[in-house]
Structures are given as C-alpha cells and as structure tokens.
Amino acid sequence: MSTGHRLVLDEVRLVLAGSTLLELDAEIGPGEVFTVMGPSGSGKSTLLAYLAGFLAPAFQASGRVLLDDSDITRLPAERRGIGLLFQDPLLFPHLSVAGNLRFGMPRAMPDKAARVETALAQVGLAGFGPRDPATLSGGQKARVALMRLLLSAPRAVLLDEPFSKLDRQLRHDMRRLVFDRLREAGLPSLLVTHDREDAEDAGGRVIELGQ
Amino acid sequence: MLRLAPWLIVTLLVGPILAGLAMALLPAFGYLPALGGHGFSLDPWRQLLAQPGLARSVGVSFTSGLVTTAISLAVVVLFLAGVSGSRLDRWIRRLVAPLLSIPHAAAAFGLAFLIAPSGLLSRLVSPGLTGWERPPDVLIVQDPWGLSLMAGLIIKEIPFLLLMCLAALPQIDPERRVAMARSLGYRPTTAWLKVVTPSLYPLIRLPVFAVIAYATSVVDVALILGPTLPPTLAVSILVWFNDPDLSRRFMASAGAVLQLGVTAAALIAWWCLERLVARLGRQWLARGGRGNGDSPLRLAGKGLIGLATLTAFAGIAGLALYSVAAFWRFPDALPQGLTAAHWLRALPALSGPVATTALIAIGATLIALALTLAALENEQRTGRQPAQGRLLSALTLLYLPLIVPQIAFLFGLVVVMESLGTRPTHALVIFGHLLFVLPYVFLSLAESYRRFDPRWSQLALSLGTSRNGAFWRVRLPMLLAPMLTAAAVGLAVSIGQYLPTLLLGAGRVPTVTTEAVSLAAGGNRRVIGVWAMVQASLPLVGFIIAVGLPRLLWGNRRDMRGSP
Numbered sequence: 001m002s003t004g005h006r007l008v009l010d011e012v013r014l015v016l017a018g019s020t021l022l023e024l025d026a027e028i029g030p031g032e033v034f035t036v037m038g039p040s041g042s043g044k045s046t047l048l049a050y051l052a053g054f055l056a057p058a059f060q061a062s063g064r065v066l067l068d069d070s071d072i073t074r075l076p077a078e079r080r081g082i083g084l085l086f087q088d089p090l091l092f093p094h095l096s097v098a099g100n101l102r103f104g105m106p107r108a109m110p111d112k113a114a115r116v117e118t119a120l121a122q123v124g125l126a127g128f129g130p131r132d133p134a135t136l137s138g139g140q141k142a143r144v145a146l147m148r149l150l151l152s153a154p155r156a157v158l159l160d161e162p163f164s165k166l167d168r169q170l171r172h173d174m175r176r177l178v179f180d181r182l183r184e185a186g187l188p189s190l191l192v193t194h195d196r197e198d199a200e201d202a203g204g205r206v207i208e209l210g211q
Numbered sequence: 212m213l214r215l216a217p218w219l220i221v222t223l224l225v226g227p228i229l230a231g232l233a234m235a236l237l238p239a240f241g242y243l244p245a246l247g248g249h250g251f252s253l254d255p256w257r258q259l260l261a262q263p264g265l266a267r268s269v270g271v272s273f274t275s276g277l278v279t280t281a282i283s284l285a286v287v288v289l290f291l292a293g294v295s296g297s298r299l300d301r302w303i304r305r306l307v308a309p310l311l312s313i314p315h316a317a318a319a320f321g322l323a324f325l326i327a328p329s330g331l332l333s334r335l336v337s338p339g340l341t342g343w344e345r346p347p348d349v350l351i352v353q354d355p356w357g358l359s360l361m362a363g364l365i366i367k368e369i370p371f372l373l374l375m376c377l378a379a380l381p382q383i384d385p386e387r388r389v390a391m392a393r394s395l396g397y398r399p400t401t402a403w404l405k406v407v408t409p410s411l412y413p414l415i416r417l418p419v420f421a422v423i424a425y426a427t428s429v430v431d432v433a434l435i436l437g438p439t440l441p442p443t444l445a446v447s448i449l450v451w452f453n454d455p456d457l458s459r460r461f462m463a464s465a466g467a468v469l470q471l472g473v474t475a476a477a478l479i480a481w482w483c484l485e486r487l488v489a490r491l492g493r494q495w496l497a498r499g500g501r502g503n504g505d506s507p508l509r510l511a512g513k514g515l516i517g518l519a520t521l522t523a524f525a526g527i528a529g530l531a532l533y534s535v536a537a538f539w540r541f542p543d544a545l546p547q548g549l550t551a552a553h554w555l556r557a558l559p560a561l562s563g564p565v566a567t568t569a570l571i572a573i574g575a576t577l578i579a580l581a582l583t584l585a586a587l588e589n590e591q592r593t594g595r596q597p598a599q600g601r602l603l604s605a606l607t608l609l610y611l612p613l614i615v616p617q618i619a620f621l622f623g624l625v626v627v628m629e630s631l632g633t634r635p636t637h638a639l640v641i642f643g644h645l646l647f648v649l650p651y652v653f654l655s656l657a658e659s660y661r662r663f664d665p666r667w668s669q670l671a672l673s674l675g676t677s678r679n680g681a682f683w684r685v686r687l688p689m690l691l692a693p694m695l696t697a698a699a700v701g702l703a704v705s706i707g708q709y710l711p712t713l714l715l716g717a718g719r720v721p722t723v724t725t726e727a728v729s730l731a732a733g734g735n736r737r738v739i740g741v742w743a744m745v746q747a748s749l750p751l752v753g754f755i756i757a758v759g760l761p762r763l764l765w766g767n768r769r770d771m772r773g774s775p
Contacts, residue, residue: 054669057594077672078681084673086666093770094688103684104674134769152674 004030004186005068007156012063014046014055021059022047022209028156028188033179033202035191038209044192048158051190052084053077067155083154085162085178089145091133097144098129104152119147123177139170146178150185157182159191163198175201213592216585220649221608223582227646228611230627231620232471238464238626245630246457255461259469262462264441269473271357271437272444276427276477279361281484283368284419286519287376288411289512292403299513304377306520310370312699312754313527314707316728317747319363319435320739321526323352324533326359329541331529337542345541353439360437364429366523368422369516372415378658379414383407400509401502409492421613423481427474428616431709431724435731444470445618449710452622463622471619478614527747534740553737561723561745568706568722568749571637575644576701579652580694586653587660588682591668609650617647621714628715635717643711644704652701659693689771691764695757703750723749 007028014021022043028034038044049055051065053076064073072080083104091100101116109115120128123143133141142162149157162178163171179202182189191202199206237243241252259265294300310318325331329346337343352359385407392402412419433443441447448470451463534553536546621643633639663686671681687694709724718725727742765771 052669052673054665054672076678077669078675078677080673081675082673084670086670088666090666090670092667092685092689094765094768103671103676106675132768132770148674154673 005155005188006030006066007188007190008064008066009051010064010066012047012050012065013061014043014050015060015062016046016058024207026205026207028190030186030188031183033159033182033189033191033204035193035199035202035204035206036209037193037196037199037206039194042210044209045160048084048160048190048192052082052158053080081155083149083152083157085145085149085157085159087161087165089138089141091136091141091144091148093134095133096129097125097131097133097136100133100144101129101148101151104148106153109153115151119151120144123147138166139174142166142170142174143177146181150181154187157187157189159189159193161193161195161198162191164193164195171197172201179203213585213589216582216589220582220586220653224608224612224646224649227624227642228615228620231623232615234623234626235464235467235471235619236623238461239468241461243461243464243626245626246460248461255465258462259465262441262447265444265447267355268441268444268447269469271360272427272470272473273477273480275357275361275364275443276423276474277480277484279364279368279426280419280422280481282361283365283372283422286365286369286512286515287372288404288408289508290373290516291376291380291512292400292408293509293512295399295509303513303516303520304373306524307370307373307516309751309754310367310520310523311374312703312750313367313523313747314703314724314750315363315367315429316431316435316707316709316724317530317743318367318523318526319432320727320731320743321530321747322359322363322366322522323435323526324529324736324740325522325526326362327352331525331532331544334542334544343542352436355438355440357438357443360433360443361426362522363432363436364426366519366526367432368426369519372418372422373516375415375418376411379411380407382414383410385411396501398502398505400505400512401500404508405496409496417607417610417614420478420481421610423477424474424614424616427477428470428618430618431728434728444473445616448618448622460622467619467622470616474616474619527744530740530743530747532740533736534744536737536740553741557738557741560726561742564721564723564726565745565749567637567720568724571641571644571712571720571722572702572705572749574637574641575648575705576652576698578641578645579649579701580656580698582649583653583656583697584660584694587657588686590661591665592678609653612646613650617710621710625714625717635715635719637716637720640712640716640720643715644708647708647711648701648704651704652697655700656693656697659690663690692757692761692771695760696754699750699753699757702753706746706749 009024009026009028012022012024014023024036024047026034036044036047046055046059050059050061055061064071066072067081072082091097092103095103097120098113098116101119102112105112105115116129117126120126123146125140125143128136128140128144133144136144159178163174166174175198191198193199238246238248239255241248241250241254290303323330327333327346328349328351330351333341333343333346341347385403388406388410389399389402392406393399397405428445429443430445430449433446437443437446442450444466448463448466451459451466454460454463532546535549535551537548537550537552539546624643628639667685667689668681671685672678676684706722707724708722709728712720712722712725716725723742723746727739727746730739730742733739761771
C-alpha cells in the first residue's frame with residue numbers, strides 16, 4: 001500500500017438536459033486530498049457518482065478518468081478500485097464489526113483475521129470484532145467505516161462530506177485520523193464538502209463550484 | 212437473464228388471461244370443435260337467457276359487488292378519519308391485520324355459524340330473550356337477497372382496503388394536512404375527510420376496483436353464504452360447466468361472457484358513483500362547514516370497524532368451538548362437553564389435502580418470489596423506475612388478474628389446456644395460483660425494495676463486491692423481513708384459492724380449501740369446523756415464520772430487528 005497511486009480527471013464534463021453542470025481537469029497525487037467545495041445543487045454529488053461509477057442515466061459525461069495511468073472511465077463500479085466514505089458510516093447491520101471489515105477485503109488477502117484485529121487496534125477498538133455494530137457509538141462507527149475502506153485496498157478514495165454528521169469535537173479528531181491514514185496509505189483522495197474547516201484540515205488544493 | 216423478468220411476468224399474467232377470455236368467447240358463440248361446435252350461432256345465448264332466475268342471479272351479483280365495496284370503503288375511510296392514536300385504535304389496527312390472512316371460505320363459515328338460526332348468536336339470546344326452544348324457521352344464511360353473502364364479503368374486504376389505505380397514506384402526509392385544516396377551524400374527523408380523502412382515493416382506486424370485481428364474481432363465499440335458488444351468476448356458471456352434459460359448456464361460456472359484462476357494468480356504475488360523489492364532495496368542501504357532526508362520524512367509524520372485526524373473530528371462535536363440541540342441544544349457549552373425536556376422525560383425511568395445499572402454496576410462492584426479485588433487481592440495475600399513476604403502467608397489468616373475474620377466464624384456460632393435451636397436475640394448479648399469487652407478492656415487496664437506500668449497494672460495489680454479490684450478501688439479508696412477509700402473503704393467497712384449484716386440477720387435486728368448501732352443502736358443522744380451522748390456521752404458519760425467523764436469525768443484531 002506504500003507505493004503511491006495517482007488519480008487523473010482529464011477534461012471531465014457533466015451535462016444534464018443539455019446544460020453543463022460541471023467541468024473539471026485535475027491531477028491528484030499520492031496522499032493528496034483534493035477538496036471540491038460548493039453549495040448543494042452545484043454538482044458535487046454528481047461528480048462523486050460519476051467517478052465511482054454510479055452516474056444516473058439522465059446525465060451525460062465526457063472526458064476520462066485515469067487511475068495509475070489506466071483508463072477506468074468505462075469500468076463498472078466494483079472494478080474501479082475506488083473506495084467511498086459517506087456521511088453515515090453505513091456499517092452493514094446484519095454483520096458483526098469484524099464481518100464488516102472482512103466484507104471488503106480482497107479474496108486472496110492472507111491472514112484476514114489478524115489484519116482485522118490489527119486494524120481495530122490501530123483505531124483503539126481492539127476486541128470489538130464480534131460486536132453488533134448497532135451497539136457502537138457514532139465515533140466508533142465512523143472509525144470502523146474508515147478501516148473497512150482501507151482494508152478493501154482501494155487505489156483512490158472519494159469522501160462525501162464524511163464529517164458533517166459528527167459533533168464538533170469528534171469532527172476534528174476524525175478529520176485528523178482520516179487524513180493521516182489516507183496520506184500514510186499514499187491514496188489520492190477527492191473530498192466534497194460545504195464546510196470550509198474540512199478543506200482547511202485537508203491541507204490540499206481546493207476548488208469551488210457553482211460560482 | 213434479469214432483463215427478461217419483467218417481460219416474463221407480463222406474459223405470465225396477461226397471456227393466460229387473454230387466451231382464457233378468447234376460449235370463453237368462442238364457445239359462447241357456438242364455436243368449439245372439440246365438442247362439435249363448428250359454426251357460429253347465438254344458441255348458447257338463447258339457452259342462457261331461458262334459464263329460470265337468470266335476472267335475479269345477475270341482480271344479486273351486481274348489487275353485492277357494489278354494496279360490499281361501498282360499505283367496506285365507507286367503514287375504512289370513516290375509521291381512518293376518526294383515528295386519534297388512542298389505545299383502542301391501535302388495538303383495532305393490530306387485530307385487523309391477521310384477519311387478512313384468514314381465507315375467505317373460513318371467514319364465511321365462521322359468519323354462517325354465528326348468524327344461522329341455530330347459530331351462536333341465536334343460542335346466546337335463546338330462550339331468554341326470544342323464547343325459542345328450537346331454531347326458528349327463517350332463512351338467514353343463504354338468504355335470497357344475498358345479504359349474508361355481502362356481510363361475509365365485507366368482513367374480509369375491510370381489512371384488505373384498510374391495509375391498502377395504510378400503505379398509501381404516508382405518501383400524502385395526512386398529519387400535516389389535518390393540522391393545517393384544524394388551524395383553519397375544522398374539527399379533526401371532518402378535516403381528515405375534507406383534506407385527506409380526495410388525495411387518498413386515487414391511490415387506492417385499483418384495489419377498490421379489485422374488490423368490486425371480486426365481490427361480483429366470487430364463488431367459494433357464494434357457495435357458503437350466497438342464495439341458492441337461484442345462486443349467484445358465478446355459481447350458476449360453475450354448475451353448468453361441471454354438468455355431465457358437455458353441451459351445456461356452450462351455455463356456461465356464454466355465462467362467463469355475461470359475468471364479464473356484469474363485472475364491467477358494476478365497474479362502470481362505480482365510476483359514475485365516483486363522479487357523483489366527487490361533485491357532491493366539492494360542494495361540501497366549498498361550503499366550508501367546520502364539522503358539527505364530527506363525533507357521530509368518528510363513533511360510527513370506530514363502531515362499525517369494531518363490529519366487523521368482532522364478528523370475524525367470533526366466527527373463528529365459533530368454528531373452533533364446533534370442531535371440539537360434544538353433544539350440543541339447541542338453546543344451550545355452550546356444548547355439554549368437549550371432545551377431540553371430530554379431529555381424530557378427520558385426521559387421516561386431512562393429511563393428503565394439507566400436504567397438497569402446502570406443496571402448491573410453496574411452489575407458487577417461490578416462483579412468484581423469484582420472478583418478483585428478478586424484476587425488482589433489474590429495475591434497480593437499469594435505474595428505471597416504473598411510471599406510477601398512469602393507467603396503462605405495469606402496475607395496472609399486475610392488477611389484471613385481480614380485476615378480470617376468475618370465472619370468466621379460468622374456464623377458457625381449462626379449455627386451452629385440454630386442447631393442448633395437458634393433464635391436470637399439481638404443476639398446472641401451481642401455474643394457475645401463480646396468476647393470483649404473483650401480483651400480491653410483487654405489490655407487497657415492491658415498496659420496501661424500491662425504498663431501500665441505494666448507498667448500501669453502492670458501498671458494497673465500491674468495496675469490490677460484484678453486482679450479484681451485493682444482491683446476495685447485502686440486499687437480500689437486509690430485506691429478509693419484508694421478503695418473508697411477502698412470501699407469507701403469497702402463501703395465504705394460494706391457500707385460499709378455490710376456483711383455480713378446482714378447475715385446473717379438474718377436481719382431482721384436493722386441497723384444504725376445495726375440501727372445506729365442498730363440505731358446505733353437507734352442513735355437518737363439526738366436520739366443517741375442523742376443516743375450516745385447518746384452512747384458517749395454515750396461512751398463520753407462514754406469518755408466524757415471517758415474524759419469527761428474522762428475530763431468530765438477527766437476535767444479536769439490534770438494527771435488524773425492526774423492519775428496515
């Protein structure tokens with residue numbers, strides 16, 4: 001995971017019903033968090049849907065998305081190697097904490113149980129594996145969601161306002177944890193948010209949409 | 212493969228109905244080469260019109276359809292308008308749901324046992340109030356006006372319409388509408404009637420049409436509670452069709468076409484009534500009355516739905532009592548003793564039909580569930596939501612088997628099957644049940660499937676799971692509870708089917724329902740009690756599993772215990 005990845009948005013243009021919603025040309029290097037800011041309706045979530053491979057059929061897109069120099073524009077979502085972090089932690093309610101972490105691990109990955117235990121210990125949740133996710137606090141759930149994302153070994157990460165539902169103190173800690181981890185793993189990340197503090201803590205380039 | 216599912220469903224539902232209707236229409240005009248009808252003629256119609264009492268049969272069918280629907284709908288709307296969230300209201304709601312699972316035939320038997328001259332009600336007040344020492348000689352059950360038939364149907368249609376309304380209400384946000392109207396000075400029940408009903412009705416129109424169609428053409432309930440001389444049109448058609456004299460099938464086909472016309476006429480009459488009520492309602496709304504008669508309306512809603520629910524449960528209790536009753540003289544309110552003898556005697560005869568019923572119900576439900584899941588999953592993957600509200604949408608096609616009278620197309624279907632050389636088998640009966648199970652399974656699962664948060668699947672995909680993996684490992688387990696409920700509904704619908712089993716099985720595939728209904732003519736209440744109890748409790752097994760299994764599986768997963 002230490003070898004860095006690179007995400008390139010090559011003249012991406014999203015169109016809805018004939019009018020251009022958004023145009024973006026960017027290169028995101030290893031460990032860099034690229035922030036896209038803008039009010040609701042500015043096309044932030046459409047951009048994420050496009051990059052992750054869930055663009056609704058009503059939209060038209062042109063341009064290319066390159067990940068480590070290979071074109072992933074036409075790949076289905078599950079083969080892009082792009083991980084997602086949502087507003088809500090979205091831990092699968094029918095699986096245990098460990099089951100959630102194992103869900104995203106590549107099939108061939110060795111020592112799954114040991115990796116799960118290490119990952120939990122890294123975020124201060126050692127021994128939480130067999131727990132029901134519903135019994136965790138908000139901050140604990142957010143940490144499990146982050147580790148689930150990292151264990152799935154993505155090559156790039158999209159962050160969809162992942163801190164907006166946490167309370168103030170927790171938000172700051174969580175930002176540090178997430179950004180440190182992503183940098184450590186050398187993952188290029190794209191963060192969409194309308195919170196300026198998010199952008200400042202991310203410490204990367206910021207562009208504003210809808211102006 | 213998935214892409215074929217919607218087409219398969221439409222073909223499965225529409226194909227047999229069209230083929231069946233065609234094969235009722237041709238013999239109705241004398242054409243059925245297998246029985247020597249090579250040319251077209253109006254003879255079947257002349258024969259049909261010469262049948263004694265035909266006008267009365269048609270009249271009872273037509274009226275019972277309209278009256279049943281009007282009363283059931285009025286009771287449901289009045290009840291909902293007066294709901295204030297009190298404990299009584301919640302109790303009524305909770306009691307109504309299991310009523311839906313009781314097959315029509317069992318509910319009809321229960322009512323018959325209750326209101327018959329020698330039934331429970333008359334026993335309770337005799338001889339104290341009435342002075343009757345022996346059952347009075349009056350025709351209450353199977354009265355010539357079809358009143359007991361309508362009562363039996365109303366008891367079953369109220370829970371159906373109530374459930375349909377409860378499913379539709381969240382879409383129109385009744386609380387805020389009523390709050391707004393009350394802030395303008397309207398009394399609560401009047402406010403509900405004035406601001407919620409006009410938006411609610413269009414959403415439950417198709418279920419209402421289904422009730423009209425069902426009530427005009429029902430066979431099993433009419434065999435138990437309906438008039439006999441002459442019977443309702445649907446029952447007459449069945450008698451003619453089963454006549455050993457095969458040439459009567461031409462007349463039966465003409466009858467089937469007439470039944471189609473009677474149901475269509477009832478639907479048109481209802482449509483005219485809709486217009487009238489809408490016009491009067493607009494005037495009532497525009498007059499701006501704030502509701503002086505508010506409490507009587509509320510009480511009427513509660514009282515009537517309470518009466519209907521109570522009657523249904525008392526009827527089932529009556530069935531249970533008769534099935535274990537020892538010697539029971541007339542005016543006695545209770546039997547002199549209890550005995551298991553009737554059950555023990557019926558047991559050997561029960562096992563076969565119970566197994567057949569279960570086999571057919573499980574087969575039809577599994578096929579329906581698989582087709583429904585495939586169609587809904589396909590909808591998710593192509594990102595196309597079905598158009599709602601349009602008359603010719605897929606939803607209307609789903610309702611087709613529920614709006615075209617069974618008796619009008621099932622005969623034709625039997626003729627088609629006979630000419631294809633298909634023998635009556637369990638598979639054929641399963642196919643017949645599928646026509647009615649599929650719409651209900653689809654309707655009860657679609658809502659929760661479509662409302663399922665799409666981020667769960669997106670998350671699974673972004674974690675590297677394939678689309679199929681996301682379906683099996685995320686969507687299916689998380690939707691287990693609504694899926695099992697849909698399955699239980701499917702089982703209940705299949706278990707209650709009478710006509711498709713009888714016709715497509717050619718009487719050689721006996722189920723609990725066909726056996727129970729065939730006992731109606733005999734009138735041995737103890738035996739009927741046993742069979743009707745079995746028929747009523749089989750669907751409950753499905754619902755118990757639907758409620759219990761998720762709790763068992765997800766016992767240590769807190770967020771899986773409520774319905775998702």
